[in-house]
Amino acid sequence: MWFFRAPTIIFGEEALSYLASLPIRKAVIVTDRHLRETETPQKVRQALPEGSQSLVVGDIDDEPNLEQMTHHLDAIRTFEPDWFIGVGGGSSIDTAKILFFLYERPDLTVYDATPLVNLGLRKKSRLIAIPTTSGTGSECSWAAVLTETTAKRKHELASPEIIPDYAVLDPDMVISLPAEQTKNTAVDAITHAIEGYVSNWRNPFSDAFSEKGLELILGSLPGVLAEPTNRKLRANVHIGASMAGLSFSNSQIGLAHALGHALGARFKLPHGKTVGIFLPLVVEFNSPVCGDRYARLNALFPEAYRAESLAGSVRNLFRAMGQASTVSEAGVGRAEYFAGLEELVSSASESTGLATNPRDAGTTELRELLTRAYGGHG
Template structure:
């Protein structure tokens, strides 16, 4: 067994109604004025007001920035950072899916250390702890509340870059399944498959360890038996709890094992065509899994047994069975079948492949991947 390390530096609160613990958590952190980062969608359905009311019920001042958009840009980060500095807040509450959480991490970096956000692009460029942050995910998908990375779009380069540092981990996370029970079916499905992909890629990663495997396997178990059920009925409390905890465990697994080609390829798709991250990942998954099947060492069968429908015994498993099951899952959940359906054109492929190869996730992918391989993968997925 190769060497590995891990740490769990965060305080995670899970449970139906756990959002009500927010004032207590803020007071533990001596927060008298918090900066709430979220989006207009959550404002329109009353979730932002609900959180603001809970914060203010504890006698804590709250200033909100609500203009986060999917695939957030440098301009959004700069705008939010300026408001944070002007308002005098001392901590951040991140409310939403991956985009508000990613923006919150980057605001926490810039507010503490200054400069431009591109100064921190890459691995371990953040010099120390960021502004104290509490993450409140409203989707069961990103795992961003327990991951050390944030992804921001640089429109000048048409490129999604990552900031990877364990210093950006939120200090606290509040996982309240009630918050995901109002999600539209389309969000529940794409975010749910994204969470499943986090677990799968971490499980197959060259950097996998017994610790990340344990998190990934439990995540696949929980997501596999609850994903279809949750998309069918978001009011199903047991399924919502399974998806929320499964997404969290998947996030922990890839925080320590990294991801693979699915995520390396999906970031350019989102940057070029403004495709939601979870949708891009879901469309690419079967193609990448077929490519990686050449180096399967028995893990495909384990993944298959976690996500397949039915309990009948399976004999003579072949990797193709998992790939077909993933295609069936996407179809059941209304995920597009190909990249062409989400706007990717043939002439984009070479540039997207070059961007994908810049991702550190390619190095963790179980099968070695060249630029020519990446181009062929995009062509197959289109």
């Protein structure tokens, strides 16, 4: 027996206007420091049903720790919301999930949210995710990541009950996403599609979402980078990224994420940048056990980027986008990197991505991949 889980997805032009039809009385809108200064939270407030009230939690950091996420919890409990709305990238949506969980179950901590425990959420409120980037897939997933304050590591909560009730994919929400974030989040989405497709937990549903998601992203991303305000192309990448999110949320990620999380947590690099560095290396590493599946994905690449192997195609595309292809290019100093190599190995080896990656990787393989990822003469 297996499951495929997904939120109700509202997509396309004017998708945001759907909020007016929901029975929202009091909404907590969770967003980040950058978006707070833009008109985005205001747009969401204006889309709420007439007469509804809202409380904006708008100081979420890029890599929030538990304290940054939850210091508004008293105010939220006093407000007594019936909906939580995460508006932003992964950190805002993840924070909305965590606040929703802790509001519903004040008797539990974030460490109690595991997939096998019945949490009994939705006694008081429900959850909406409105992504303003096209990549993390958080709007579709049952995971939420927080940064541990003491260790340079991340903690992941996972429960099917923190999958949002609704994911709203409105191209207007990503139309002004800066080029750098557009690229980093698209690389993340491409990695989700590819890792979900070869995961040990892959299944016919996740396969379909990986293939179509990757096709949509690859078909429209170069156009978005050339013409960022093209709504149709933005919508394709936005939908494709969510499809890739649905794939990996239902099949899990792999080694590129295990390594990327370790690198990103230690050196504070954007998630998409780190997984993008490892993806071609991991595809090469996994190829002996899933080359046929990679070949199917490789056929989806536009001719301009397609090489003989998937790893080559990914490299061609990322290079054309100007993405860092090595840790060195991402700006991490050689001495600093190699001084912490064993910690990176240990951090990566604890990732769930290791269990679902199609080829086993022990500490020797992880060390080798991390060494090669630095670039030059490691």
